Amino acid sequence: MASKAIKFLEAHQSKTPSRFAEEATWRKENASWLRWSRQLAVTLIGYMQDNGMKRADLASKLGVTPQYVSKLLSGTENLSFKSIANIEEKLGISCLAICKG
Numbered sequence: 001m002a003s004k005a006i007k008f009l010e011a012h013q014s015k016t017p018s019r020f021a022e023e024a025t026w027r028k029e030n031a032s033w034l035r036w037s038r039q040l041a042v043t044l045i046g047y048m049q050d051n052g053m054k055r056a057d058l059a060s061k062l063g064v065t066p067q068y069v070s071k072l073l074s075g076t077e078n079l080s081f082k083s084i085a086n087i088e089e090k091l092g093i094s095c096l097a098i099c100k101g
Contacts, residue, residue: 033078036096040084041075043095062090 002010027034048058055073059066071077072087088095 030078034076037077037079038075039097040077040079040087040095041073043093044069044072044087047091047093062087 044058048054053061055066055069059069062069084095
């Protein structure tokens, strides 16, 4: 006889299979550039907080869409050096420092 907890879990089981393993593998394979992307995201979030900005404000300042800003803030956007330099120039900040880990 199944316990109450097992019955609950079975009743609420997702119909779609988990992609956890694939996503974990992807994160591991892309760990190097993801560190840089997260650092950029943290820098942009700090800039927004320091300047009382919302995503739409940052998008306007960068000349991009709010959806693109959301991608930047997710910490998973693979950017070129040219894109990073453009962000730094438009905001007057340095986005990346040498990060190890």
